Amino acid sequence: MTKPKIWLSSPHMSGKEFEYVKEAFDTNWIAPLGPHVDGFEKDLCDFTKSTNAAALSSGTAAIHLALILLDVKAGDEVICQSFTFSASANPIVYQGATPIFVDSETDTWNMCPIHLRKAIEDRIAKGKKPKAIIPVHLYGMPAKMDEIIAIANEFDIPIIEDAAEGLGAHIDGKACGTFGKLGVLSFNGNKIITTSGGGALLSNNEDYIKKARFLATQARDAAPHYQHSHIGYNYRMSNVCAAIGRGQMTVLQDRVNQRRLNFELYSNHLANISGISFLNEPVGYYSNRWLSTILVDPSKTNGVTREDIRLALEKENIESRPLWKPMHMQPIFENYPFYGDGTAERLFEQGLCLPSGSNLDENELLEVVKIIKNLF
DSSP states (O other): OOOOOBOSSOOOOOSOHHHHHHHHHHTTOOSSSOHHHHHHHHHHHHHHOOSEEEEESOHHHHHHHHHHHTTOOTTOEEEEESSSOGGGTHHHHHTTOEEEEEOBOTTTSSBOHHHHHHHHHHHHHTTOOOSEEEOBOGGGOOOOHHHHHHHHHHHTOOBEEEOTTOTTOEETTEETTSSSSEEEEEOOTTSSSOOSSOEEEEESOHHHHHHHHHHHBTTBOSSSSOOBSSOOOBOBOOHHHHHHHHHHHTTHHHHHHHHHHHHHHHHHHHTTSTTEEOOOOOTTEEOOOSSEEEEEOTTTTTTOOHHHHHHHHHHTTBOOEEOOOOGGGSTTTTTSOEEOOSHHHHHHHHEEEEOOOTTOOHHHHHHHHHHHHHTO
């Protein structure tokens, strides 16, 4: 008999979502827009302390619109963190621009300020000043935003802050997603909270968000007929999905708290194994611990690798996943410029994401621990 599946990060409903969804049905607001979209945007602003938000169909859509708002066009260059999911980079190519990939540093695993500066200076020397910088808060750990912002300001390059994995994380109380000129959130099914699919664009610039909403609803001009003066996109979140999001927002901090407890359990039980290490928070940093991750150094584990652990878990019907394969190593992106020293490659080779859902109970987490310990 097959054991019940232990998922990496599955949706976790609060029970309140149905109240909002039922209201949408009862009032016949099943159309793409409606009061729950407005309410969800307000909820996001209240939580993050951003002044403006646009609820969209995905985090990818949010990055794409952010690039358009910053006038990124064919032939331009955009600096992007290499160690991330492809959705951080794909919209750059949508615009016909060139992604310039930058390596990670070891304190947060996110964009390295040293390599960022090198990349900017080299691109300018080659005659192309980058139009934007896209750092990512990987696995909910905030990037070194103070240093990245200082460099961006020095060269007058706007930041699109990819906080798709970072909702609920902050640095000294300032929410991830609110450091850049534009911030991006994701509500995909495996995130801290979900709208089944969905995303949002944050900004303290009201004009940016107004234009984002306009472009996201097919850029329809103000006219009694359908008239279009701009290329538009079908990127707005539906009222029903936003209703789910409103129910999820009521338990967002609870979900963050539980994922942080998951991380503590893993760390308490596994950190004393030689060759297994965890990413700790720098001073002032607060990670949402979206996924609990480990590094497995075979030179210190008598040859046990992260793949050995992944396969042992898979054999017991437990889902785990290697860390992101860097973009500069991906077949579709391998010919684009890259600035780094191999940090992201090492993280990919040694890193593993463990089951991290807020709906996992202690026995399930301890089952993961037991299987890992048995390998040692």
